[in-house]
Amino acid sequence: xxxxxxxxxxxxxxxxxxQSERERFKRLGYFDTTFGVRVLDGxxxxxxxxxxxxxxxxxxxxxxxxxxxxxxFILEGELAAWVEMLRNIRQHGAADVTHSxxxxxxxxxxxxxxxxxxxxxxKLYRFAESVQxxxxxxxxxxxxxxxxxxxxxxxx
Amino acid sequence: MSYLSTIDFFEDKDFIDxxxxxxxxxxxxxxxxxxxxxxxxxxxxxxxxxxTFRDCDVGSYGFTxxxxxxxxxxxxxxxxxxIPAGVPDLQAExxxxxxxxxxxxxxxxxxxxxxxxxxxxxxxxxxxxxxELPEAIGKAYSQLLxxxxxxxxxxxxxxxxxxxxxxxxxxxxxxFIATQAMDEARHAEVFRKRALTTGWGLMRASKANECxxxxxxxxDSFAEASLTLHLQAEGMVLTLFxxxxxxxxxxxxxxxxxxxxxxxARHVGYGMQHxxxxxDHFPERREIIHRHLDEAENFVFGGGYATEVLEPFIILxxxxxxxxxxxxxxxxxxxFNLKQIDEYFERLDKCGxxxxxxxxxxALAMEMTRAVIAAQ
Amino acid sequence: xxxxxxxxxxxxxELIELTQRVFAGDLTLNWYNSPTxxxxxTPRDAVRGLxxxxxxxxxxxxxxxxxxxxxNYSMAARGSEIVPGLPDLGYTINRKSDVWSENVAALYEEAxxxxxxxxxxxxxxxxxxxxxxxxxxxxxxxxCTSLEEISLVMMELPSRWVSAxxxxxxxxxxxxxxxxxxxARHVEIFRKRALAGGTGLKRASASAEQALKEILFAETYPExxxxxxxxxxxxxxGVFQQSAAISAVDAKIFRLCMQDTARELxxxxxxxRYHLQHQPQRAEYLHDYLDRTEHTFLGIAASPELLEPxxxxxxxxxxxxxxxxxxxRVRKFLQxxxxxxxxxxxxxxxxxxxxxxxxxxxxxxAP
Numbered sequence: 001x002x003x004x005x006x007x008x009x010x011x012x013x014x015x016x017x018x019q020s021e022r023e024r025f026k027r028l029g030y031f032d033t034t035f036g037v038r039v040l041d042g043x044x045x046x047x048x049x050x051x052x053x054x055x056x057x058x059x060x061x062x063x064x065x066x067x068x069x070x071x072x073f074i075l076e077g078e079l080a081a082w083v084e085m086l087r088n089i090r091q092h093g094a095a096d097v098t099h100s101x102x103x104x105x106x107x108x109x110x111x112x113x114x115x116x117x118x119x120x121x122x123k124l125y126r127f128a129e130s131v132q133x134x135x136x137x138x139x140x141x142x143x144x145x146x147x148x149x150x151x152x153x154x155x156x
Numbered sequence: 157m158s159y160l161s162t163i164d165f166f167e168d169k170d171f172i173d174x175x176x177x178x179x180x181x182x183x184x185x186x187x188x189x190x191x192x193x194x195x196x197x198x199x200x201x202x203x204x205x206x207x208t209f210r211d212c213d214v215g216s217y218g219f220t221x222x223x224x225x226x227x228x229x230x231x232x233x234x235x236x237x238x239i240p241a242g243v244p245d246l247q248a249e250x251x252x253x254x255x256x257x258x259x260x261x262x263x264x265x266x267x268x269x270x271x272x273x274x275x276x277x278x279x280x281x282x283x284x285x286x287x288e289l290p291e292a293i294g295k296a297y298s299q300l301l302x303x304x305x306x307x308x309x310x311x312x313x314x315x316x317x318x319x320x321x322x323x324x325x326x327x328x329x330x331x332f333i334a335t336q337a338m339d340e341a342r343h344a345e346v347f348r349k350r351a352l353t354t355g356w357g358l359m360r361a362s363k364a365n366e367c368x369x370x371x372x373x374x375x376d377s378f379a380e381a382s383l384t385l386h387l388q389a390e391g392m393v394l395t396l397f398x399x400x401x402x403x404x405x406x407x408x409x410x411x412x413x414x415x416x417x418x419x420x421a422r423h424v425g426y427g428m429q430h431x432x433x434x435x436d437h438f439p440e441r442r443e444i445i446h447r448h449l450d451e452a453e454n455f456v457f458g459g460g461y462a463t464e465v466l467e468p469f470i471i472l473x474x475x476x477x478x479x480x481x482x483x484x485x486x487x488x489x490x491x492f493n494l495k496q497i498d499e500y501f502e503r504l505d506k507c508g509x510x511x512x513x514x515x516x517x518x519a520l521a522m523e524m525t526r527a528v529i530a531a532q
Numbered sequence: 533x534x535x536x537x538x539x540x541x542x543x544x545x546e547l548i549e550l551t552q553r554v555f556a557g558d559l560t561l562n563w564y565n566s567p568t569x570x571x572x573x574t575p576r577d578a579v580r581g582l583x584x585x586x587x588x589x590x591x592x593x594x595x596x597x598x599x600x601x602x603x604n605y606s607m608a609a610r611g612s613e614i615v616p617g618l619p620d621l622g623y624t625i626n627r628k629s630d631v632w633s634e635n636v637a638a639l640y641e642e643a644x645x646x647x648x649x650x651x652x653x654x655x656x657x658x659x660x661x662x663x664x665x666x667x668x669x670x671x672x673x674x675x676c677t678s679l680e681e682i683s684l685v686m687m688e689l690p691s692r693w694v695s696a697x698x699x700x701x702x703x704x705x706x707x708x709x710x711x712x713x714x715x716a717r718h719v720e721i722f723r724k725r726a727l728a729g730g731t732g733l734k735r736a737s738a739s740a741e742q743a744l745k746e747i748l749f750a751e752t753y754p755e756x757x758x759x760x761x762x763x764x765x766x767x768x769x770g771v772f773q774q775s776a777a778i779s780a781v782d783a784k785i786f787r788l789c790m791q792d793t794a795r796e797l798x799x800x801x802x803x804x805r806y807h808l809q810h811q812p813q814r815a816e817y818l819h820d821y822l823d824r825t826e827h828t829f830l831g832i833a834a835s836p837e838l839l840e841p842x843x844x845x846x847x848x849x850x851x852x853x854x855x856x857x858x859x860x861r862v863r864k865f866l867q868x869x870x871x872x873x874x875x876x877x878x879x880x881x882x883x884x885x886x887x888x889x890x891x892x893x894x895x896x897x898a899p
């Protein structure tokens with residue numbers, strides 16, 4: 001299945017894959033959070049809302065401004081960082097230790113966690129394994145990345 | 157009442173200087189690299205079971221070689237770690253292994269960790285829609301559930317009360333206590349939830365049983381607390397769960413009782429293995445144990461006042477309130493009572509206290525019950 | 533200390549007669565028409581199951597719990613018929629806002645579903661298949677030795693209080709049980725990690741233990757919860773975040789531990805928020821407590837037995853260059869962690885950004 005990143009189709013594909021691995025995600029437990037993904041692409045930002053409830057991803061939306069959405073936290077990074085992470089996931093079947101969401105966002109160097117409420121921020125950690133395994137589903141996708149100088153070698 | 161560290165870390169110049177120097181220069185002490193501890197590499201003996209505490213029972217880290225009296229460690233230092241000067245005293249009151257230990261404690265803990273079921277999702281609550289219980293059965297069942305939800309968390313409170321009083325070297329016991337606390341919260345939860353689904357809600361509290369809970373709570377030692385809680389009380393409750401599974405009004409309830417039974421049997425197992433250990437290693441406790449059981453059994457007999465437990469059982473096992481139902485219910489309940497006491501003595505016998513049967517006044521209860529059965 | 537029954541029941545003729553009557557079929561049925569509320573709770577979401585929130589109805593619910601519980605000192609289930617003569621089980625914590633958090637029932641449900649098992653949920657064979665270099669493995673062992681110490685305290689803290697808390701606060705007590713088992717799991721995982729890596733345990737920490745004892749022996753439950761579930765948990769969450777990049781096995785270990793600790797934080801934050809909403813006069817009291825107690829954060833974080841392995845692991849080695857790099861990374865991590873801690877306090881009504889002494893010790897431009 002070929003999808004472009006970043007795109008709504010990409011996140012919908014992850015949602016579909018999560019559905020097919022329902023038992024695995026159920027085993028991880030309740031997954032109750034709504035978070036945003038912001039991919040910074042020069043002057044533009046590709047922004048998405050992902051809602052998770054009980055054991056499923058119940059909603060995936062593209063939005064113009066995550067600042068106006070009720071999300072617990074936003075995972076934000078430059079396109080090149082996202083591309084590098086996804087290439088790493090594809091290469092290894094799952095993110096390696098330098099490309100996990102936690103490592104990339106830990107000190108805000110490659111990616112950042114943006115939030116209004118520390119309670120919302122802490123949901124990234126309460127559901128850490130589920131978030132990571134959701135993103136790791138990208139290993140099963142054939143992803144087309146934008147052809148640009150900053151992404152061409154990112155994670156290659 | 158609170159403890160104050162012997163160092164104020166914001167004010168201690170040596171501490172602050174060393175910390176700031178370390179971060180500024182990257183020059184580390186690294187003396188911990190040469191800690192005087194044993195080098196080991198523990199591996200799972202059974203890959204499917206994973207890495208267990210039994211796999212980690214090696215050398216100075218293990219529980220097998222743990223001495224009877226813990227003289228060296230009164231701190232939080234993990235067993236087998238190097239203990240530096242200046243560690244605080246935890247004020248542990250229990251430092252004798254045979255006060256707390258049980259054969260297979262590590263096995264019970266691992267089993268508990270892997271068998272944590274969930275009252276919210278593992279009971280098929282949706283299937284209850286298929287059933288409509290007659291009033292007598294519904295009420296009797298709700299009353300039984302009220303008793304069960306009432307008493308379960310004594311087995312959270314009592315062991316939890318002791319956890320912090322045990323020497324840190326007994327962490328397998330502390331960890332087991334944590335699993336039991338969670339097991340009992342789950343039991344209180346499932347029985348409460350089930351009562352609230354019946355249409356009748358909760359019913360009457362039980363004075364006789366509450367007084368028994370207070371006795372369980374106020375034991376003088378961990379060994380006595382465990383004896384009456386795990387072995388006597390939970391042993392009798394285990395028999396109750398097994399009978400409750402038998403007389404369950406729906407398939408959903410049968411499943412529920414099978415799930416709670418698993419946990420209860422584990423607690424009873426610990427209680428039995430603990431008593432065995434105590435009698436093997438601390439035989440001078442035998443008479444104290446008997447005295448404690450004397451009073452525990454007094455409360456058991458006093459449970460006869462708890463008609464709010466006995467009568468629902470009669471109605472449920474006889475499946476109704478007509479004369480013939482009550483007669484049938486009395487037969488089953490009498491058998492259950494006998495079995496409960498018999499299994500209690502059997503457990504004590506297996507643990508090395510066979511003389512309890514002769515000594516116990518519960519023989520009176522058994523006599524009365526046999527008379528009931530004979531009259532039927 | 534032992535409690536004795538009000539009588540010798542074996543000689544109680546009234547009891548023997550009662551039992552004989554019942555067993556002759558003459559039931560009392562004194563419970564049959566209990567005047568309690570009739571309810572039939574069902575799951576609002578069949579997939580989620582029957583939660584405590586679904587059972588939060590009428591006299592049974594936690595929503596209607598009074599601030600001061602005066603009517604029940606026994607374990608009689610909330611909403612059941614209270615009969616005369618129930619004993620006093622000795623609860624000393626009977627005020628809701630001393631313990632409650634609005635999210636406690638939800639956190640209990642979450643904790644149950646998100647449990648994991650160290651023995652089998654970690655790929656232990658991968659440690660042997662891809663061992664770390666000796667100095668890094670030694671650092672992991674030292675880190676795990678310290679984390680085992682800390683987890684033991686975080687397990688014992690709720691155990692010290694749970695039996696003193698009124699049983700009416702059932703969902704809260706149940707959550708504390710979940711916290712105990714979460715920390716038992718941490719005691720287990722860190723010990724096993726140290727023993728499986730080829731090094732064994734390392735050194736306990738006198739300074740960290742002194743600090744931990746001060747937290748553990750807090751005088752009141754709100755203080756204990758603030759110190760452990762907000763302050764200490766903020767530090768430990770930071771340590772877990774920092775440590776999740778060591779190896780693939782450790783990444784999973786620390787991510788799973790992160791989940792448990794973040795839940796404790798969610799309770800701690802919710803608890804203190806609720807406490808201050810209902811007892812606003814306690815804010816200065818808690819500020820004063822933190823003025824005296826925040827030094828323990830530094831006492832733990834700056835203990836060589838925790839600080840140094842974090843530096844070695846952050847710099848990925850013990851060469852001069854690696855340690856210099858590692859120490860800068862750890863300095864940054866400590867500042868980040870303190871910032872997050874102060875942010876949490878601010879969100880719950882305890883703004884300490886100018887009052888706390890911690891920032892000056894972790895500032896990246898500190899001496």
